[in-house]
Amino acid sequence: MFWLIFCIxxxxxxxxxxxxxxxSPGPWYRDLKKPSWTPPDWVFPVTWMVLYVCMALAGARVAVMPDNGVAMAFWAMQxxxxxxxTPVFFGLKKIRLAMAVIGVLWLSVLLTLIALWQVDLIAGLLFxxxxxxxxxxxxxxxxxxxLNPDEARAH
Known part of the structure; x- marks a missing residue:
């Protein structure tokens, strides 16, 4: 049953x-000025795949435990x-709006981590x-x- 829930x-x-x-990022993103510490392009899909496995493991661990309602709600929100x-930043090219979205994402990830942690320490650590x-x-x-104030105002 755990592995079925993990797959979900x-x-x-x-x-x-x-x-x-x-x-996808495309030419628009490639032409933007970026800080020197920007990770190379290949890092993003590799990192996200590892993170998605961790996120799914955390969710599946807590989904089968009692008193998981708050943690599951935050997991869904994040x-x-x-x-x-991605659609806001790369699709709409709305850099400022994407900043607001990622701010809410960051907060929801933090709250999910805390809620998971309260149900299962390992699940919290996985976040x-x-x-x-x-x-x-x-x-x-x-x-x-x-670094791109004109581009941020243009969209």
Whole structure:
């Protein structure tokens, strides 16, 4: 039963991640000024695949435990904002709005981590790398906004 539940959570993660395929970075993103510490392109899909496995494991662990309602609600919220950021940033090219979305994503990941942790320590720990990555992504979004003020105002 655990592995079936894991597959359901993993499918939700892959669904959110599929927005990356629908709204790929393309020339617009390549032409933006980015900070020197921007990770190379290959890092993003590798990192997200590892994170999605961790996120699905955390969700599946807590889904089968009692008193999991708050944690599951936060898990659902964070995956919704996870899937929203890519279309806003890459699809709509709304750098400022994407900053707001990633801010809500960061907060929802933190709250999910805390809620998971209260039900299962390992599940909470599985969300720590995700929070670190979203923190990096938030800083990158902010730096792109700062380095490209005309582009941020144009869209």
């Amino acid at each position: 959570f993993f499918a939700a993660c892959v669904g959110a991640g599929a927005t990356g395929g629908l709204f 995956i919704a904002f996870n899937g929203l950021w 720590v790398p995700y929070l670190v990555w979203v923190t990096i992504a938030s800083a990158l979004n902010a730096a792109v906004w700062r």
